Amino acid sequence: MASLLFCGPKLAACGLVLSIWGVIMLAMLGIFFTTHSAVLIEDVPFTEEDFKGEALQNIYKLYNQVGYNCFIAAVLYVGIGFLSFCQVRLNKRKEYLVH
Amino acid sequence: MSSLFRSEEMCLVQLFFQTESAHNCISELGHLGLVQFKDLNPGVAAFQRRFVKEVKKCEEMERILRYLEKEMVKSNIVIAATKEKEMVPCARDVLELESTFEKLEQELREINRNHAALRQNLIELMDIDSLFIAGVIKQERFPAFEKVLWRLFHGNFVLRHTEMQATEELQARGAVKKDVFIIFVQGDHVREKIRKVCEGFRASLYSCPKTLYERKQMSNSVMTQMEDLRMILRRTEEYRAGVLTRAAEHVQEWGSKVKKMKAIYYTLNLCNIDITQKLIVAEIWCPVSDLTLVQSALIKGSEQSGSSVTPVLNRIQTQQTPPTFNRTNTFTEGFQAIIDAYGVGTYLEINPAPYTIVTFPFLFAVMFGDCGHGLVMTLFAVWVISQAESLRKWKNELTDVVIGGRYIILLMGMFSIYTGLIYNDCFSKSFNIFGSSWCVRPMFHPHGPWQYVFNFFFLINVHTAPHISVWNIASNKLSFLNSFKMKMSVILGVSHMLFGVALSLVNFVHFRKFQDIFLQFVPQLIFMLSLFGYLIFLILYKWCITLRSETAPSILLLFINMMLFDYQSEHVLLYRGQVWIHIFLVLTAVLMVPVLLLVKPFLIYRTRMKTRHQVGEQNHFICFLLQVSMGDIFVYQAIHTIEFCLGCISNTTSYLRLWALSLAHAELSEVLWRMVLQVGLKISSGMGSLMLVVLFAAFAVLTVTVLLIMEGLSAFLHALRLHWVEFQNKFYEGSGYKFTPLSFDSLLKTQQ
Numbered sequence: 133m134a135s136l137l138f139c140g141p142k143l144a145a146c147g148l149v150l151s152i153w154g155v156i157m158l159a160m161l162g163i164f165f166t167t168h169s170a171v172l173i174e175d176v177p178f179t180e181e182d183f184k185g186e187a188l189q190n191i192y193k194l195y196n197q198v199g200y201n202c203f204i205a206a207v208l209y210v211g212i213g214f215l216s217f218c219q220v221r222l223n224k225r226k227e228y229l230v231h
Numbered sequence: 232m233s234s235l236f237r238s239e240e241m242c243l244v245q246l247f248f249q250t251e252s253a254h255n256c257i258s259e260l261g262h263l264g265l266v267q268f269k270d271l272n273p274g275v276a277a278f279q280r281r282f283v284k285e286v287k288k289c290e291e292m293e294r295i296l297r298y299l300e301k302e303m304v305k306s307n308i309v310i311a312a313t314k315e316k317e318m319v320p321c322a323r324d325v326l327e328l329e330s331t332f333e334k335l336e337q338e339l340r341e342i343n344r345n346h347a348a349l350r351q352n353l354i355e356l357m358d359i360d361s362l363f364i365a366g367v368i369k370q371e372r373f374p375a376f377e378k379v380l381w382r383l384f385h386g387n388f389v390l391r392h393t394e395m396q397a398t399e400e401l402q403a404r405g406a407v408k409k410d411v412f413i414i415f416v417q418g419d420h421v422r423e424k425i426r427k428v429c430e431g432f433r434a435s436l437y438s439c440p441k442t443l444y445e446r447k448q449m450s451n452s453v454m455t456q457m458e459d460l461r462m463i464l465r466r467t468e469e470y471r472a473g474v475l476t477r478a479a480e481h482v483q484e485w486g487s488k489v490k491k492m493k494a495i496y497y498t499l500n501l502c503n504i505d506i507t508q509k510l511i512v513a514e515i516w517c518p519v520s521d522l523t524l525v526q527s528a529l530i531k532g533s534e535q536s537g538s539s540v541t542p543v544l545n546r547i548q549t550q551q552t553p554p555t556f557n558r559t560n561t562f563t564e565g566f567q568a569i570i571d572a573y574g575v576g577t578y579l580e581i582n583p584a585p586y587t588i589v590t591f592p593f594l595f596a597v598m599f600g601d602c603g604h605g606l607v608m609t610l611f612a613v614w615v616i617s618q619a620e621s622l623r624k625w626k627n628e629l630t631d632v633v634i635g636g637r638y639i640i641l642l643m644g645m646f647s648i649y650t651g652l653i654y655n656d657c658f659s660k661s662f663n664i665f666g667s668s669w670c671v672r673p674m675f676h677p678h679g680p681w682q683y684v685f686n687f688f689f690l691i692n693v694h695t696a697p698h699i700s701v702w703n704i705a706s707n708k709l710s711f712l713n714s715f716k717m718k719m720s721v722i723l724g725v726s727h728m729l730f731g732v733a734l735s736l737v738n739f740v741h742f743r744k745f746q747d748i749f750l751q752f753v754p755q756l757i758f759m760l761s762l763f764g765y766l767i768f769l770i771l772y773k774w775c776i777t778l779r780s781e782t783a784p785s786i787l788l789l790f791i792n793m794m795l796f797d798y799q800s801e802h803v804l805l806y807r808g809q810v811w812i813h814i815f816l817v818l819t820a821v822l823m824v825p826v827l828l829l830v831k832p833f834l835i836y837r838t839r840m841k842t843r844h845q846v847g848e849q850n851h852f853i854c855f856l857l858q859v860s861m862g863d864i865f866v867y868q869a870i871h872t873i874e875f876c877l878g879c880i881s882n883t884t885s886y887l888r889l890w891a892l893s894l895a896h897a898e899l900s901e902v903l904w905r906m907v908l909q910v911g912l913k914i915s916s917g918m919g920s921l922m923l924v925v926l927f928a929a930f931a932v933l934t935v936t937v938l939l940i941m942e943g944l945s946a947f948l949h950a951l952r953l954h955w956v957e958f959q960n961k962f963y964e965g966s967g968y969k970f971t972p973l974s975f976d977s978l979l980k981t982q983q
Contacts, residue, residue: 153607154927161912171661171703174905177913197915204920205927212924 137222144219151213158206165199168192235563235585237741238576239518241553241970243269244525246513248533248542250504253511256532256542257495257973263528264974266515267554271503280500288329289493295332296486299478302339308475310482325492328485335478342471349467353460355435356453368434370394370408376432383424487979498973516553516970522546552578556970563588565639573955574965581738583954583963590727590958591950592639596646597723598892598946601900603658604938605647612641643947654893658934659900661703712897716890718770718786724886724957725763728879731961732756738962750831755875758823761816763883766790772805793817827872832864874960882957888949896942903933 139147164172168191176198182190248256260266277283303310368376373392380390392412412434429436502513517525522544529542555576559567567584569591576582599605615622615637622634633640655661702708732755739747769786784803792802793813804810839861911919911926959965 150928150931153931154924158923158927170701174704175909175912177915194915198912198919201912201915201919201923205923208920208924209927 137219137226139219141220141223141227144216144223147216148213148220151209151216154209155206155213158202158209162199162202162206165195165202168195235557235559235567235582237581238555238557238579238967239520240579241516241556242519242522242546243549243551243553244515244517244522245545245547246511246515246529246542247545248511248513248529249538249540250509250511252533252536252538252540252542253499254495255536256529257498258491258975259528259532259535260515260525261491261494261498261973261975261978263524264972264976265521266517266525267970267972268498268501269514269516270501271512271514272501281504282496282499285325285496286493286500288325289489289496292329292332292489293486293493295336296482296489298336299339299475299482303475303479303482306472306475308472308479310479328488332485335474338474339471342467342474346464346467346471349460349464353457353464356457356460366413366429366434366436367409367411368429368432370410372432372434373410373412376412376428376434379428379432380425383428490978491975494973494975494978518556518558552967554578554970555580555967557582557584559584562638565636566591568635569639569951571969573959574963575967575969577964577967579741580964580967581734581741581962583734583959586730586734587954588642591954592642592646593650594723594727594889594950594953595643595946596650597720597889598949599643599647599896599942600650600654600893601656601658601896601938602648602651604900604934605644605649605651607644607935607939608647608943609641609644612637612644616641643943654897655703656897656900659897659904709894713890713894716893717887718774720886720889721883722767722770723889724883724953725759725767727886727953727958728882728961729756729759729764731958732759735962746831746834750834751827754823754826758820758827758876759879761820761823763879765816766883769805776805824872824876827875828869832861832868835864836861878960885957886953888953892942892946892949896938896946899942900938903930903938907933 161172165176172195176191176194178191178194182194272280280286300310377390377392390412392410394408394410426436498513499511502511504511515525526544529544533541555578557567557576563584566587567582570576570582570584570587596605615633619634619637622630651657652662702711705711732752735755736748736752739745739752766786769789773783773786782803784805789805792798794817796814796817798810798813907926907930908923911923914922
């Protein structure tokens with residue numbers, strides 16, 4: 133069981149904080165992308181061909197794609213957060229044993 | 232009345248108490264933490280003071296305690312923390328404590344010595360335990376040893392050597408690498424020479440028994456000896472652990488007792504003891520409102536010591552300046568500390584701290600305005616506030632600074648969220664909360680200039696959604712933002728400085744310097760209002776009216792022309808009659824300068840002439856010597872006038888740093904988003920999410936280090952400078968000294 137611990141207490145705590153921030157921020161970004169917010173237009177990878185034909189639907193599709201990417205990244209951060217949380221608990225247990 | 236607006240009124244009190252009750256009384260005052268003892272023997276050197284021996288004894292005890300604590304840490308014994316308030320021991324208990332400490336120290340030192348000697352014996356026995364060796368020498372010395380033997384015997388010897396197996400025990404006790412060697416030489420007479428050489432190289436020689444049986448016997452005896460030694464070592468360690476554990480229960484309590492005693496003796500050194508040796512006289516500064524508390528503490532102390540005479544308090548009048556005492560609580564402590572860092576306020580001067588609680592975080596937030604960063608900062612501050620006690624145990628200087636300023640950081644974060652909403656900036660993206668009031672249609676109106684619509688709608692929305700979200704993706708965003716932020720900085724700066732000038736009025740009223748109100752406050756106010764107040768008026772007026780943007784006059788040019796009296800017909804004016812108003816304002820301001828410069832010294836000169844006539848010729852010489860010369864007064868007034876007038880201009884410009892830093896912050900934030908996070912967002916394939924995970928981590932780390940820590944420190948520093956220099960030089964003198972009471976709580980906290 134000891135080999136499951138691969139980072140110290142500080143790194144695990146940082147990872148936990150980062151994951152919580154990542155989940156919240158990426159989830160909100162995902163929501164804003166899927167609701168086609170105008171302010172995020174510069175973050176959407178559109179090209180000149182998207183403006184031919186059904187311009188609005190193309191842009192909306194791209195918005196949705198980026199939004200889904202954000203959601204997947206948020207889920208990955210949930211996983212990283214869970215991992216960090218386990219590391220934090222293992223570190224606390226190890227500290228307990230020494231004393 | 233005690234409040235944060237002004238420092239407390241202090242009084243000088245003489246205390247008389249009996250020598251027997253001195254300890255208890257001073258310890259009660261120390262627990263109270265409200266009196267500052269004045270040094271009644273200022274000319275006496277430290278080693279000539281009356282209680283210098285006792286202070287040295289306390290320091291010796293502290294040294295022993297530190298040694299004990301070090302030993303405990305080395306043996307991993309936990310030091311128990313005590314929480315009860317212990318009574319300070321009197322002189323008899325001091326002796327008892329002292330003897331306990333000395334006994335403990337001696338015991339411990341003896342144990343350590345024996346331990347070391349036993350260990351040495353064990354190592355030597357272990358050397359012998361390896362069979363068939365003749366001697367042991369340190370590995371690094373071996374080559375030299377060989378060379379010497381070679382020269383001595385001209386090669387008529389056989390020398391074999393190998394490295395000794397360093398056993399675990401040897402390594403743990405820190406032994407050096409050693410080699411074993413065996414020499415075979417002919418002849419017995421050379422044994423002496425070899426012995427001398429080995430002595431020179433500090434190699435240990437062991438006699439090699441000649442038969443196998445003798446060798447076996449020798450190894451057996453060595454083994455038993457080693458076993459005995461190991462057992463003795465174990466017992467010694469157990470005994471040592473027992474002694475230390477028993478001491479560990481009390482060491483904290485002893486430590487605080489010794490610190491308190493040392494403080495009491497130090498305080499007694501400051502007092503006077505009269506001829507009969509029965510009375511101690513002390514002079515203390517204490518707040519007037521706390522006199523009853525001090526009295527009750529003294530009565531309690533004298534009762535504890537069993538003396539029949541209660542101590543006497545005698546309040547005396549004095550010409551000396553009392554120390555400045557600002558009563559603070561945990562929240563206001565941090566703000567008072569940053570004011571005191573520049574200069575402790577003069578006695579009874581107005582305290583800038585209560586205004587700083589609001590203006591400092593606000594000016595910080597103007598430079599930092601970003602909701603997202605503000606939110607992170609607020610959350611961090613909330614965490615530090617909740618964990619303040621446990622974080623204090625880290626005893627790192629940096630964490631102490633952060634803990635001391637935790638409420639400041641909290642307020643800075645909350646104000647930053649507010650200004651972030653005003654600037655409409657959250658991690659460099661904006662919100663669309665109230666709907667945009669920008670419409671495209673008027674842009675294509677053939678004749679109507681669209682600025683009309685802009686200005687009108689902007690004014691309506693200035694209260695609801697000050698920055699329209701669409702500005703964020705406009706390409707001329709910066710030219711609008713720059714103009715807006717610069718004007719806002721000037722408005723904020725001039726208001727801040729006018730507030731500072733108004734505070735000087737309060738000071739004049741309190742110190743009853745009514746003459747100064749008319750000679751200093753009123754001219755300063757008129758000067759500032761007529762020039763810079765009018766500038767603010769121009770800014771606000773230009774925002775409110777509608778203009779064609781191609782022909783709108785620049786406020787800066789208007790202002791410069793006003794000062795230079797440069798009025799030409801092709802200059803565009805903002806309103807009718809502007810020329811006359813400008814001339815009037817400039818003349819008023821220029822007129823105030825000689826008022827500031829000349830009137831006050833002239834009045835002082837006139838009063839001196841009058842008193843000189845009245846006093847007569849005899850005392851004229853003495854008076855002349857005692858007074859400050861007229862030349863000095865003129866120079867002082869001239870410096871003050873120039874500083875104020877030129878300072879007005881330079882300080883107003885200095886407030887433009889509010890614009891500069893907020894621009895830098897917004898740009899850094901946008902660059903971070905564009906170069907780090909946007910790269911991940913723009914990848915539309917499946918790998919985009921993985922890249923996003925990595926890039927978001929980089930974005931978060933860079934946000935915290937560059938934008939929060941670096942920019943935060945920078946904005947903090949600039950906001951602090953604006954307070955210290957531009958705001959406080961309008962009214963603050965800051966030439967007092969801080970009230971440092973005898974307080975056991977702060978003593979134990981700082982020395983832990």
